[in-house]
Amino acid sequence: MPRSGVYLGVSAHIMHQWQRTLYETGFAVTRIPLDFDELYIEGALGRIDVIQGISPIQTLVPRPGCGVGPSYSDNFGLGAFPFHTDMAHWSVPPRYFALICASGSSNVTTNFIHRDHILRPQEQVECARAIFRARRPLDGRQIPLRMLSSDIFRWDALFLEPANRAAARIASLISDRLSTAKQSKVALEEPGQTLIVDNWRTLHGRSAVPQASDKRVLKRIYLKSVS
Numbered sequence: 001m002p003r004s005g006v007y008l009g010v011s012a013h014i015m016h017q018w019q020r021t022l023y024e025t026g027f028a029v030t031r032i033p034l035d036f037d038e039l040y041i042e043g044a045l046g047r048i049d050v051i052q053g054i055s056p057i058q059t060l061v062p063r064p065g066c067g068v069g070p071s072y073s074d075n076f077g078l079g080a081f082p083f084h085t086d087m088a089h090w091s092v093p094p095r096y097f098a099l100i101c102a103s104g105s106s107n108v109t110t111n112f113i114h115r116d117h118i119l120r121p122q123e124q125v126e127c128a129r130a131i132f133r134a135r136r137p138l139d140g141r142q143i144p145l146r147m148l149s150s151d152i153f154r155w156d157a158l159f160l161e162p163a164n165r166a167a168a169r170i171a172s173l174i175s176d177r178l179s180t181a182k183q184s185k186v187a188l189e190e191p192g193q194t195l196i197v198d199n200w201r202t203l204h205g206r207s208a209v210p211q212a213s214d215k216r217v218l219k220r221i222y223l224k225s226v227s
Protein backbone atom coordinates (compact mmCIF):
# COMPACT_ATOMS: atom_id res chain seq x y z
CA MET A 1 0.00 0.00 0.00
CA PRO A 2 1.33 3.47 -0.84
CA ARG A 3 2.44 5.64 2.05
CA SER A 4 -0.34 8.08 1.29
CA GLY A 5 -2.87 5.29 1.82
CA VAL A 6 -1.56 4.79 5.31
CA TYR A 7 -1.61 8.51 5.95
CA LEU A 8 -5.19 8.94 4.84
CA GLY A 9 -6.40 5.89 6.70
CA VAL A 10 -7.55 4.35 3.43
CA SER A 11 -8.20 0.66 3.78
CA ALA A 12 -9.04 -0.13 0.16
CA HIS A 13 -6.18 -0.94 -2.19
CA ILE A 14 -7.37 1.42 -4.88
CA MET A 15 -6.88 5.09 -4.17
CA HIS A 16 -8.77 7.62 -6.21
CA GLN A 17 -6.79 10.30 -7.99
CA TRP A 18 -8.38 12.98 -5.81
CA GLN A 19 -7.10 11.22 -2.70
CA ARG A 20 -3.56 11.21 -4.06
CA THR A 21 -3.83 14.89 -4.97
CA LEU A 22 -5.25 15.66 -1.54
CA TYR A 23 -2.27 14.01 0.10
CA GLU A 24 0.25 15.68 -2.18
CA THR A 25 -1.12 19.22 -2.27
CA GLY A 26 -3.54 19.55 0.65
CA PHE A 27 -6.65 19.91 -1.53
CA ALA A 28 -8.28 18.13 -4.46
CA VAL A 29 -11.23 18.44 -6.79
CA THR A 30 -13.65 15.66 -7.61
CA ARG A 31 -17.29 15.44 -8.61
CA ILE A 32 -20.36 13.95 -6.97
CA PRO A 33 -24.02 13.79 -8.03
CA LEU A 34 -26.05 16.68 -6.68
CA ASP A 35 -28.72 14.49 -5.12
CA PHE A 36 -26.23 13.28 -2.50
CA ASP A 37 -27.22 12.58 1.06
CA GLU A 38 -25.19 11.81 4.18
CA LEU A 39 -25.03 8.11 3.36
CA TYR A 40 -23.67 8.82 -0.10
CA ILE A 41 -21.04 11.19 1.32
CA GLU A 42 -19.86 8.56 3.79
CA GLY A 43 -19.44 6.07 0.93
CA ALA A 44 -17.89 8.40 -1.63
CA LEU A 45 -15.88 10.95 0.37
CA GLY A 46 -15.41 9.91 3.97
CA ARG A 47 -16.77 9.87 7.51
CA ILE A 48 -18.75 12.95 8.39
CA ASP A 49 -17.49 14.85 11.44
CA VAL A 50 -20.70 15.71 13.25
CA ILE A 51 -20.19 18.89 15.26
CA GLN A 52 -22.65 19.81 17.94
CA GLY A 53 -24.89 22.68 16.91
CA ILE A 54 -23.83 22.52 13.25
CA SER A 55 -25.80 20.72 10.55
CA PRO A 56 -23.78 17.87 8.94
CA ILE A 57 -24.49 19.46 5.53
CA GLN A 58 -24.28 23.25 5.70
CA THR A 59 -25.39 25.68 3.00
CA LEU A 60 -23.05 28.59 2.28
CA VAL A 61 -24.37 31.63 0.45
CA PRO A 62 -22.58 34.96 0.11
CA ARG A 63 -24.14 37.63 2.26
CA PRO A 64 -23.26 41.14 3.33
CA GLY A 65 -21.39 41.26 6.63
CA CYS A 66 -21.86 43.50 9.61
CA GLY A 67 -18.20 43.73 10.61
CA VAL A 68 -18.47 41.58 13.71
CA GLY A 69 -19.74 38.11 14.65
CA PRO A 70 -18.74 34.46 14.91
CA SER A 71 -18.28 33.74 11.20
CA TYR A 72 -16.13 34.98 8.35
CA SER A 73 -19.27 36.08 6.50
CA ASP A 74 -20.28 38.21 9.51
CA ASN A 75 -16.91 39.91 9.47
CA PHE A 76 -16.02 40.15 5.79
CA GLY A 77 -19.37 39.84 4.00
CA LEU A 78 -18.82 39.79 0.24
CA GLY A 79 -15.18 40.86 0.64
CA ALA A 80 -12.21 38.49 0.47
CA PHE A 81 -11.80 36.07 3.36
CA PRO A 82 -8.21 36.01 4.69
CA PHE A 83 -6.32 32.73 4.92
CA HIS A 84 -7.24 30.54 7.87
CA THR A 85 -7.94 26.99 8.95
CA ASP A 86 -11.50 26.13 9.93
CA MET A 87 -12.55 25.77 13.56
CA ALA A 88 -9.04 26.74 14.68
CA HIS A 89 -10.41 27.60 18.14
CA TRP A 90 -11.43 23.96 18.72
CA SER A 91 -8.97 21.70 20.49
CA VAL A 92 -9.20 19.27 17.55
CA PRO A 93 -10.40 21.05 14.40
CA PRO A 94 -12.05 18.93 11.69
CA ARG A 95 -9.46 16.99 9.69
CA TYR A 96 -11.00 17.68 6.28
CA PHE A 97 -13.93 19.51 4.74
CA ALA A 98 -15.73 19.22 1.44
CA LEU A 99 -17.19 22.15 -0.49
CA ILE A 100 -19.77 20.97 -3.00
CA CYS A 101 -20.96 23.33 -5.71
CA ALA A 102 -24.74 23.69 -5.86
CA SER A 103 -24.73 26.88 -7.92
CA GLY A 104 -21.37 27.92 -9.30
CA SER A 105 -19.45 31.00 -10.26
CA SER A 106 -16.29 31.41 -12.30
CA ASN A 107 -15.56 34.74 -10.60
CA VAL A 108 -15.19 33.49 -7.04
CA THR A 109 -12.25 31.34 -6.02
CA THR A 110 -11.28 29.34 -2.97
CA ASN A 111 -7.58 29.94 -2.44
CA PHE A 112 -5.03 27.64 -0.84
CA ILE A 113 -1.56 27.79 0.65
CA HIS A 114 0.10 24.66 2.04
CA ARG A 115 1.63 25.18 5.48
CA ASP A 116 4.95 23.80 4.21
CA HIS A 117 5.10 26.67 1.72
CA ILE A 118 5.10 29.33 4.43
CA LEU A 119 7.04 27.55 7.20
CA ARG A 120 10.47 25.99 6.99
CA PRO A 121 11.04 22.79 8.99
CA GLN A 122 12.89 24.69 11.74
CA GLU A 123 10.03 27.16 12.01
CA GLN A 124 7.58 24.29 12.33
CA VAL A 125 9.51 23.27 15.45
CA GLU A 126 8.92 26.75 16.82
CA CYS A 127 5.22 26.46 15.87
CA ALA A 128 4.97 23.54 18.25
CA ARG A 129 5.93 25.94 21.08
CA ALA A 130 3.55 28.67 19.94
CA ILE A 131 0.42 28.89 22.07
CA PHE A 132 -2.70 30.73 20.96
CA ARG A 133 -6.00 31.37 22.65
CA ALA A 134 -9.45 32.22 21.33
CA ARG A 135 -10.18 35.92 21.35
CA ARG A 136 -13.61 34.92 22.65
CA PRO A 137 -13.60 31.92 25.01
CA LEU A 138 -15.42 28.80 23.82
CA ASP A 139 -18.24 27.94 26.27
CA GLY A 140 -16.63 30.34 28.75
CA ARG A 141 -13.39 28.30 28.79
CA GLN A 142 -10.05 29.57 27.61
CA ILE A 143 -8.12 26.56 26.25
CA PRO A 144 -4.42 26.96 25.34
CA LEU A 145 -4.13 25.98 21.68
CA ARG A 146 -0.84 24.80 20.27
CA MET A 147 -0.32 26.10 16.75
CA LEU A 148 1.20 22.82 15.63
CA SER A 149 0.45 19.70 17.60
CA SER A 150 1.17 16.25 16.13
CA ASP A 151 -0.14 16.89 12.66
CA ILE A 152 -2.70 19.57 13.52
CA PHE A 153 -1.82 23.02 12.26
CA ARG A 154 -4.12 25.94 13.07
CA TRP A 155 -4.11 29.53 11.89
CA ASP A 156 -6.80 32.12 12.39
CA ALA A 157 -5.76 35.73 12.91
CA LEU A 158 -9.40 36.78 13.31
CA PHE A 159 -10.48 34.48 16.11
CA LEU A 160 -7.16 33.50 17.74
CA GLU A 161 -4.52 35.64 19.43
CA PRO A 162 -0.95 34.81 20.48
CA ALA A 163 -0.62 33.75 24.12
CA ASN A 164 3.20 33.53 24.35
CA ARG A 165 6.28 35.03 22.73
CA ALA A 166 6.81 32.16 20.32
CA ALA A 167 3.26 32.63 19.09
CA ALA A 168 3.67 36.38 18.65
CA ARG A 169 6.87 35.88 16.64
CA ILE A 170 5.50 33.13 14.44
CA ALA A 171 2.21 35.00 13.91
CA SER A 172 3.99 38.03 12.52
CA LEU A 173 6.19 35.82 10.34
CA ILE A 174 3.16 33.99 8.91
CA SER A 175 1.26 37.23 8.30
CA ASP A 176 4.21 38.53 6.28
CA ARG A 177 4.62 35.35 4.27
CA LEU A 178 0.91 34.96 3.52
CA SER A 179 0.91 38.28 1.72
CA THR A 180 3.49 37.05 -0.80
CA ALA A 181 3.11 33.24 -0.81
CA LYS A 182 2.09 31.52 -4.01
CA GLN A 183 -1.59 30.61 -3.88
CA SER A 184 -3.55 27.91 -5.66
CA LYS A 185 -7.03 29.00 -6.72
CA VAL A 186 -10.08 26.90 -7.52
CA ALA A 187 -13.37 28.25 -8.87
CA LEU A 188 -16.32 25.92 -8.31
CA GLU A 189 -18.28 26.54 -11.48
CA GLU A 190 -20.39 23.48 -12.16
CA PRO A 191 -22.97 21.85 -9.90
CA GLY A 192 -21.51 18.73 -8.32
CA GLN A 193 -17.91 19.93 -8.49
CA THR A 194 -16.43 19.14 -5.10
CA LEU A 195 -13.36 20.44 -3.31
CA ILE A 196 -11.86 18.35 -0.54
CA VAL A 197 -9.53 20.28 1.75
CA ASP A 198 -7.01 19.03 4.30
CA ASN A 199 -7.80 21.41 7.14
CA TRP A 200 -4.74 20.41 9.22
CA ARG A 201 -2.13 21.12 6.55
CA THR A 202 -3.69 23.75 4.30
CA LEU A 203 -4.76 27.34 4.84
CA HIS A 204 -7.68 28.55 2.76
CA GLY A 205 -9.39 31.80 1.96
CA ARG A 206 -11.97 33.11 -0.50
CA SER A 207 -11.81 35.83 -3.10
CA ALA A 208 -14.26 38.70 -2.96
CA VAL A 209 -17.74 37.99 -4.38
CA PRO A 210 -18.75 40.37 -7.19
CA GLN A 211 -22.41 41.40 -7.31
CA ALA A 212 -22.99 39.19 -10.37
CA SER A 213 -21.90 36.11 -8.37
CA ASP A 214 -24.07 36.59 -5.30
CA LYS A 215 -26.15 33.53 -6.26
CA ARG A 216 -23.20 31.23 -5.59
CA VAL A 217 -24.29 28.36 -3.31
CA LEU A 218 -21.97 25.77 -1.78
CA LYS A 219 -22.60 22.88 0.58
CA ARG A 220 -19.97 22.30 3.26
CA ILE A 221 -19.39 19.02 5.07
CA TYR A 222 -16.73 18.43 7.73
CA LEU A 223 -15.02 15.05 7.52
CA LYS A 224 -13.11 12.99 10.10
CA SER A 225 -11.44 10.90 7.41
CA VAL A 226 -11.52 10.35 3.67
CA SER A 227 -12.60 7.00 2.31
Ligand SMILES: [Fe+2]
Binding pocket: 084, 085, 086, 204
Ligand atom coordinates in the same frame (compact mmCIF):
# COMPACT_ATOMS: atom_id res chain seq x y z
FE1 LIG B 1 -13.05 28.57 6.16
